Amino acid sequence: MDRREIAALLAYIGRLDTRTIRTDQGEARDQLAQWHELLGDVPMATPHGWDVRVAARQHIRTSPYPILPSDLARPWESYRRDRLARHSDPTPSVDPDDQAAWTAELLGARRAVASGTAQPAQARAITSGREGVSTRLKARLRESGSCIPPAVRAALAPYRPARAARESAVEQGLPDALSVRCEWCLAQPGEPCRRRRIALDGGARGTAPCATHPSRLDLAAALQAQHAEQTQPALA
Template structure:
C-alpha cells in the first residue's frame, strides 16, 4: 500500500475503532509513517480474495485490543502461504537452455501468485466423471487401453505378461491368475528363479518369462473347475 492507501485504511479504522484516531497533527503523521513502513508491501486488496479492510474489520470484531499493523500483516502472510502451498510451478514458456530467463519466469509466476495478482496453478485431478463416448467405443474395440500395435511392440520388454496374454487369447489357463506354490509368487506376479552363487547359496531371484509347471497345472485345474460349475 502506498501512503494514500494507508491514510484511507487508517480513516476506515477510525470509523470502526475511535481509539486509532490521532487528533494531533504530529502524531497522525508519525502513525501514517509507521503503518506505511510496516505495511508498504501489503496490498490494499487483490482480485483473488484478499482485502486489508476485511482483515482489519475481523480483528476489531473479535479482539478487545486496539488494532496494530501486525494484525493485518499476519493474515496477509497466511494468505500468501496458503496460495503458494497450492501452487505447482507450470513449465516456463522460454527456452530451457536459457537458465536466467527460465528462473526469472518461475520467480515471476510465484511472485504473482503470492501477491494475489494471479491464481495458483494446480495439477488437474483425475475425476470420476463420464468417459468420452469415443474412448468407450475404442476400448470395446481393442479390449484394452493399450492398442494391439503398442502391445506387440512392448512384448519383448515384458515377456511374462506377453506370454500370459497369448495364453489367455488362445483359451489356455491363466497361470498368473493363481499363486505359485513353488516360488510363492503371488497372483498377478511372474514366477521367479533363484540365482545360485559359487558356494551353492541363493544370491537372489530373477523373474521367469514362463511360469513353473506346477503353477500351470494349478491354473488348469481351476479353469476346469470353473467350466464345470458353469
C-alpha cells in the first residue's frame, strides 16, 4: 500500500474504533509514516480473497485492544503461506536448458500466487474409470488387446518367462490359472502359487514361489467351461 492507501485505511479504521484517531497533525503524520513503513508491502486488496479492510474489521470485532500494524501483517503472511502451500509449480514453457529463464518463470509464478494476483496451480489428479480413458486410447486397446504393444511384449518374454507362458496359454484357449484364487496356498488372483516353509517347531517360517497347484488349474478350467456354457445360449 502506498501512503494514500494507508491514509484511507486509517480513516476507515478510525470510523470503527475512535481510539486510533490522532487529532494532532504531528501525531497523525508520525502514525501515517509508521504504518506505511510496516505495511508498505501489504496490498489493499487482491483479486483472490484478500482485503485488508476485512482483516481490520475482524480484529476490531474480536479483540478489545486497539489495532496495530502487526494485526494486519500477520493475516497477510498467513494468506501468503496458505496459497504457496496449495501451489504446485507447473512446468515452465521455456527451454529447460536455459536455466536462468526456467528459474525466472518459476519464481515469477510463485510471486504472483503469493501476492494474490494469480490462483495456485493445483496438481492434476490421476483420472480413473472409463471417463478418464480417451477415445484414441480405447481404439488402440481394442486393436492390440493390451497397453503393451506385441513387439514389446515379445522382447520382454525372455525376462519374464512365467508371464510369457501365461499369455501363451491364454492365446491358445487354455484356462488362466492366475485369474482365480488358489484354495491350497491362498494366493490371490494375479499372484503366483507359493510353497510354505515350515520351521523345526512346526510354525510357518515363510513362503517361496512354486509351480501352480493342480487344484488351481482345475478351478480355472471349471470357471472357463461355465463361462463358455453361459455365453453359448446368448450367442444362439
